[in-house]
Amino acid sequence: MSLKLSILCILAMFLSIACKKEDGNTCKEIPSSLKSVLPEIESFMIDTNKTSPATWLGRPQADGRLIQEPINLIIIDEKATSEEDAILRLTAAFTKAGFGPRYGHSSGYWGKMNGDFYAQQPSVRDFAFSDYMWVFTNNHARIFGPYIHDDIYVWIGSSSRERGVAHDYVSFRISRDAMVKEMANYGSAENAGCHFLNNKIDNESVSTGDHDGYAGVLVLK
Amino acid sequence: MKKWIISIVAIATVFSYKWLLNVEDTTAQLPNPQTGLTISLSGHLNGSFVRGDVAWSRIENPLLTADATIGFFTDPPSTGSLFDIAMVLGNIVPEAALEKGTYPVIPVINDAPALIPGTKGGFMTIVPTGQAVPREEFYTRSGSFTIDSVSTSLIFGTIDVVLANADSSKTILVTGEFYQPLN
Numbered sequence: 001m002s003l004k005l006s007i008l009c010i011l012a013m014f015l016s017i018a019c020k021k022e023d024g025n026t027c028k029e030i031p032s033s034l035k036s037v038l039p040e041i042e043s044f045m046i047d048t049n050k051t052s053p054a055t056w057l058g059r060p061q062a063d064g065r066l067i068q069e070p071i072n073l074i075i076i077d078e079k080a081t082s083e084e085d086a087i088l089r090l091t092a093a094f095t096k097a098g099f100g101p102r103y104g105h106s107s108g109y110w111g112k113m114n115g116d117f118y119a120q121q122p123s124v125r126d127f128a129f130s131d132y133m134w135v136f137t138n139n140h141a142r143i144f145g146p147y148i149h150d151d152i153y154v155w156i157g158s159s160s161r162e163r164g165v166a167h168d169y170v171s172f173r174i175s176r177d178a179m180v181k182e183m184a185n186y187g188s189a190e191n192a193g194c195h196f197l198n199n200k201i202d203n204e205s206v207s208t209g210d211h212d213g214y215a216g217v218l219v220l221k
Numbered sequence: 222m223k224k225w226i227i228s229i230v231a232i233a234t235v236f237s238y239k240w241l242l243n244v245e246d247t248t249a250q251l252p253n254p255q256t257g258l259t260i261s262l263s264g265h266l267n268g269s270f271v272r273g274d275v276a277w278s279r280i281e282n283p284l285l286t287a288d289a290t291i292g293f294f295t296d297p298p299s300t301g302s303l304f305d306i307a308m309v310l311g312n313i314v315p316e317a318a319l320e321k322g323t324y325p326v327i328p329v330i331n332d333a334p335a336l337i338p339g340t341k342g343g344f345m346t347i348v349p350t351g352q353a354v355p356r357e358e359f360y361t362r363s364g365s366f367t368i369d370s371v372s373t374s375l376i377f378g379t380i381d382v383v384l385a386n387a388d389s390s391k392t393i394l395v396t397g398e399f400y401q402p403l404n
Contacts, residue, residue: 131297
């Protein structure tokens, strides 16, 4: 084998190692055709004050660190005909999959795309999309948007699992993966893969729990 | 004389001590208590169940004291069980804690319990497992819970409630006990 070919092979090997997904995540990155419709996404849910990331109501975890709540869902709607229609379709999709709007969750958070703030859906105070009543351990999500460009509506969301009654943090991954799975199972959406937002934190004072840095991407049907 | 007085005092002390040892424990005790919920269901769901898998917690609310409420709940979907279950009791009096007594069932409307300030109350919800979406859920409509004993370390009592689904076409009668160490 020539020297040049050997060097190329070694470079290719290092390149493949560098591209290995964080935490062994096995989901497929979305195709460039979907990436091209995405705006610049602020990768954390923003607190009601619009100035700082949401941190599970400021409640420190067992290790004393704050939990910063990542954006871990992206929902693309190519069929909505207006913002109102997009909201209805989003709500219908979550409801069909068993995550209808339910009372018992803090609200008033924000998402940010291309520098603009987007309010929360469900828009009713103290509601979130959730699979079980707040007294149970449940998977729930707050969705923000829609960002609209070329008649394509983009939502971002933060999905998390909390422990019943106490509302303690349990997981971001379990909730995200459950929502992606059920939205696809019940025909609400197509699981388009995932998108790396590079929003995993693990330092002395703050963590994103079990979040792996990826958002699950759904395309509404 | 002095020796007689000392002897009488000593004997009296011994008998007092023996009497103290035999004082009946007035705290009500359940025979062979099982931690969690020990319940019998009849109606849409039937059978006797011991749900030792329920977790417990307090509701965090700045308007309530730390021990004014207690909740028992499962982590859905419970594998190997016919249903998921959750139950909450509250004493909605400022500065108050849970206390012995009757906790009547309070309505739950769109997941919001209709707790009335200044009163005690409770509710239960049951969600049968293995359902496709939309899942049918049951909420208490009548009956009551009774706390027989509550302290910083233990709570126990009884359950006698009726749950129904959204259109009241199906009911579940739940009777039984709850027993939970709190430390």
